[in-house]
Amino acid sequence: MDNLITAAPHLVVFGAGYVGARVIEQALARGLQVTALTRNPEKACALSIAGADVILADLAASDWHERLPGGADLVLNCVSSGGGGPEAYWHSYVEGMKSVLGWAVQVPVGTIVYTSSTSVYPQGGGDRIDERASVEDSRLQGNPLVEAEDRLLGAGLRSFVLRLAGIYGPERHYLLDQLRSGCGEIAGLGEHHLNLIHRDDIAGAIWAAFAAPAEVAGGVFNVADDGAAPKAEVAAFLAGKLGMAVPRFTGSPAEGRRRTTPDRVIANDKMKEVLGWRPLYPTYREGYAPFFGATR
DSSP, X not given: OTTSOOOOSOEEEEOOSHHHHHHHHHHHHTTOOEEEEESOHHHHHHHHHHTOEEEESOTTSSTTGGGOTTOEEEEEEOOOOOSOSHHHHIIXXXXXXXXXXXXXXXXXXXXXXXXXXXXXXXXXXXXXXXXXXXXXXXXXXXXXXXXXXXXXXXXTSOEEEEEEOEEEXXXXXXXXXXXXXXXXXXXXXXXXXXXXXXXXXHHHHHHHHHTOOTTOXXXXXXXXXXXXXXXXXXXXXXXXXXXXXXXXXXXXXXXXXXXXXXXXXXXXXXXXXXXXXXXXXXXXXXXXXXXXXXXX
16 A cells, blocks of 8 residues: 555545454544444544534535535545435435535535445346446435435545445454354355455555546445355354364355355456456455454
């Protein structure tokens, strides 16, 4: 990251969750002026103490617009749904994006980065999926992430959509937690590939998009590591580290999901070739190593 952006007048971050908080931390360390919008009072307090200017507001509303009259050089929208059903997703992703764009077209704004998800791809069957893969089925089904992407990419602004694979990292390791629960089973299908991306590699991808040369106008980029592997392989590796028996797979979706994740391998070639990004944690082995006291 040393050869990326080291200074900028103003970064605005919408959503100070798992990814947003990490980017804010890095931005403050680089000396950037940072404004963060969150609806969580505890996060707002922590961010303010850290040195960020904080706006406590609902992104989907418009009352925060007047508090950012000067615009921003860099904008990151990494808001999450905050839980709830379809209405909560639509509120956070679509109504939130509409509000961001309503603000952005009225003030000076440089580059906008939006963190979407590889879940927008409906394809399975073990296919290798790059950014040319159609998301039309998801669009027709009213997927709020696709709707938010479309609105951003159609706004005429310099915009990057980063479709993130399964996020993990410090204090977020869902598969490891399932193993540690001691139930001996894991939801889903063991033969399906698990596409992962470490939180710090997401942050690296965001900075790479911000630092893209002027001739790169924006676009859609997959952000996944280099090591998509069958879920059973990853589970066996983690079980071995824990000294536990290899778990069995239920074959059923995880609680709260309507279906198991399709079997596919998410390609990250475009991210590497166009933006020069490389993952610090190229596979799950390097990414999970620190959880067991090992170094990469």
